[in-house]
Amino acid sequence: MLNAVVVNDEHRHSVANRLQNSPAGKLDPAAPLLTLRGYCPSCSEAVHVLRDELSLREFLISGLCQHCQDSVFGEDGDGPMEQPQDPAYFE
Numbered sequence: 001m002l003n004a005v006v007v008n009d010e011h012r013h014s015v016a017n018r019l020q021n022s023p024a025g026k027l028d029p030a031a032p033l034l035t036l037r038g039y040c041p042s043c044s045e046a047v048h049v050l051r052d053e054l055s056l057r058e059f060l061i062s063g064l065c066q067h068c069q070d071s072v073f074g075e076d077g078d079g080p081m082e083q084p085q086d087p088a089y090f091e
Contacts, residue, residue: 047065
């Protein structure tokens with residue numbers, strides 16, 4: 001990982017605060033606590049290192065680990081969230 005980014009306590013606190021006050025945090029009250037303790041709110045795996053700054057930006061929004069981010073977005077932006085399912089929304 002050439003451009004790897006280490007997730008620190010400041011990052012975790014930022015995500016936990018954001019999740020706590022978001023609809024996602026209201027739906028899953030454990031998500032902010034998991035993130036604060038250093039775990040992914042989706043898969044509960046520890047989050048220590050992310051691939052790059054873009055992955056860190058996503059982490060700061062969702063708290064997702066690199067594996068979960070790759071599952072959603074793909075490693076090269078080719079994940080299911082990056083593929084148009086309904087062309088009318090992407091015109």
